[in-house]
Amino acid sequence: MEDAGMSGFCNFKAGNNINTNNVVVRGGSNGSTTGTKCGRWNPTSEQVKVLTDLFRSGLRTPSTDQIQKISSQLSFYGKIESKNVFYWFQNHKARERQKRRKVSIDENIDMNKDFLLREDKNIPSPKHIAEIYHHHRRRDHDYEDQVCHEQEGVIETLQLFPLNSFGEYSDSEKLRRFHANECKETAAFPYTFETDQMDHPPLDLRLSFV
Amino acid sequence: MEDAGMSGFCNFKAGNNINTNNVVVRGGSNGSTTGTKCGRWNPTSEQVKVLTDLFRSGLRTPSTDQIQKISSQLSFYGKIESKNVFYWFQNHKARERQKRRKVSIDENIDMNKDFLLREDKNIPSPKHIAEIYHHHRRRDHDYEDQVCHEQEGVIETLQLFPLNSFGEYSDSEKLRRFHANECKETAAFPYTFETDQMDHPPLDLRLSFV
DNA sequence: GCAAATTAATGATTTATTCAAG
DNA sequence: CTTGAATAAATCATTAATTTGC
Numbered sequence: 001m002e003d004a005g006m007s008g009f010c011n012f013k014a015g016n017n018i019n020t021n022n023v024v025v026r027g028g029s030n031g032s033t034t035g036t037k038c039g040r041w042n043p044t045s046e047q048v049k050v051l052t053d054l055f056r057s058g059l060r061t062p063s064t065d066q067i068q069k070i071s072s073q074l075s076f077y078g079k080i081e082s083k084n085v086f087y088w089f090q091n092h093k094a095r096e097r098q099k100r101r102k103v104s105i106d107e108n109i110d111m112n113k114d115f116l117l118r119e120d121k122n123i124p125s126p127k128h129i130a131e132i133y134h135h136h137r138r139r140d141h142d143y144e145d146q147v148c149h150e151q152e153g154v155i156e157t158l159q160l161f162p163l164n165s166f167g168e169y170s171d172s173e174k175l176r177r178f179h180a181n182e183c184k185e186t187a188a189f190p191y192t193f194e195t196d197q198m199d200h201p202p203l204d205l206r207l208s209f210v
Numbered sequence: 211m212e213d214a215g216m217s218g219f220c221n222f223k224a225g226n227n228i229n230t231n232n233v234v235v236r237g238g239s240n241g242s243t244t245g246t247k248c249g250r251w252n253p254t255s256e257q258v259k260v261l262t263d264l265f266r267s268g269l270r271t272p273s274t275d276q277i278q279k280i281s282s283q284l285s286f287y288g289k290i291e292s293k294n295v296f297y298w299f300q301n302h303k304a305r306e307r308q309k310r311r312k313v314s315i316d317e318n319i320d321m322n323k324d325f326l327l328r329e330d331k332n333i334p335s336p337k338h339i340a341e342i343y344h345h346h347r348r349r350d351h352d353y354e355d356q357v358c359h360e361q362e363g364v365i366e367t368l369q370l371f372p373l374n375s376f377g378e379y380s381d382s383e384k385l386r387r388f389h390a391n392e393c394k395e396t397a398a399f400p401y402t403f404e405t406d407q408m409d410h411p412p413l414d415l416r417l418s419f420v
Numbered sequence: 421g422c423a424a425a426t427t428a429a430t431g432a433t434t435t436a437t438t439c440a441a442g
Numbered sequence: 443c444t445t446g447a448a449t450a451a452a453t454c455a456t457t458a459a460t461t462t463g464c
Contacts, residue, residue, distance in 0.1 A: 040431050040456060061449080083385065087432060094450065095430080328441090 041084040046077040053090055060093050062086075251294040256287040261298055270303050272296075 043051070054062075054070070062070065062085070071082040253261070264272075264280070272280060272295065281292040 086385070093428065
């Protein structure tokens with residue numbers, strides 16, 4: 001899967017490689033001379049322009065057909081393959097999203113993190129609780145049961161929840177109780193919760209029935 | 211990050227926050243600090259993170275006990291009540307489901323609606339297409355959807371893409387084909403593509419099925 | 421000015437999730 | 443429970459931009 005066997009790949013068109021932003025092109029290693037130094041696709045500014053316009057117009061995940069046609073059209077500006085278009089949209093979409101996300105996330109300040117990391121002394125050793133989450137539920141939860149059961153293994157790994165305590169109250173009953181108050185406002189985290197991709201401090205909602 | 215779009219915004223003075231779609235930073239580590247006058251729960255990013263992790267780990271409808279314990283744990287990060295946890299799971303579950311169902315017919319489908327209505331010659335039935343266009347789930351598709359829909363008008367104006375030839379190839383199949391070659395190297399532009407701010411020649415990827 | 425060295429972008433691959441069909 | 447399909451996230455890899463010393 002590695003070689004990507006893309007032999008014919010050079011995209012440097014002699015004399016047609018216009019840099020709209022008057023960026024200085026390094027003539028040496030890449031191309032004008034041999035013209036066939038092929039590495040990865042190097043889109044021309046026109047190609048990027050068109051692709052960007054399409055993206056701005058709302059296209060995100062072009063179909064195979066669309067990809068082929070875009071590629072075909074863009075080949076006017078320089079060498080290009082369908083897969084380049086495919087990858088371009090994948091990458092551009094992902095990186096736009098990433099950009100957005102980063103901007104909004106950077107504002108999130110958690111002053112608790114450091115404190116928390118110092119705080120979790122009395123963490124019980126992460127041991128696996130065997131029988132977690134083997135619930136029996138009512139009919140209207142069939143769908144969720146499927147989902148839950150799919151990920152049962154994960155749940156066990158994560159050691160999230162104690163069992164039982166299901167089916168004792170209806171949702172409306174729960175709600176009634178919650179509206180009353182309920183929040184204990186516990187201010188410490190004696191437990192750990194482990195996941196693969198963690199951003200938050202360890203937290204285990206196993207909750208030894210405090 | 212989190213669609214969970216239920217985050218309250220009581221902390222925002224001017225309402226010009228950037229990340230309306232995302233988690234919002236709460237003032238103090240604990241809601242009590244700023245004497246918040248807010249009416250509804252405004253989850254901290256840590257709270258949302260934990261809740262999301264729990265959700266992703268399979269939890270869908272936490273029991274009363276679980277809710278209380280989650281709430282209790284999360285109160286470390288800021289003000290929270292049990293009912294907030296209850297509502298969060300209710301809403302998140304519902305919105306995830308809604309997203310799954312709904313998103314399957316947007317993006318390309320929406321943006322090609324206009325074209326399809328006129329040119330449904332060798333285009334597979336919408337149902338077929340819808341089947342092909344399965345889920346794009348994943349947490350911030352809400353944002354992308356917004357973007358797409360925002361510019362739907364532009365897209366329709368541009369009439370960019372036909373929508374067909376779906377389902378015939380999987381993504382891996384697409385890749386394989388693309389890796390093979392595919393580039394037609396078409397050297398002419400029989401079509402026009404119109405945008406507002408154009409720098410590149412007219413290009414219409416409507417492409418009458420060459 | 422010019423390249424070597426370094427850094428930033430971005431093309432290309434791989435891995436992980438997700439839902440749902442079998 | 444297993445697997446296919448789709449694709450987002452993460453990662454690898456290469457090229458361009460930029461910096462730097464001469």
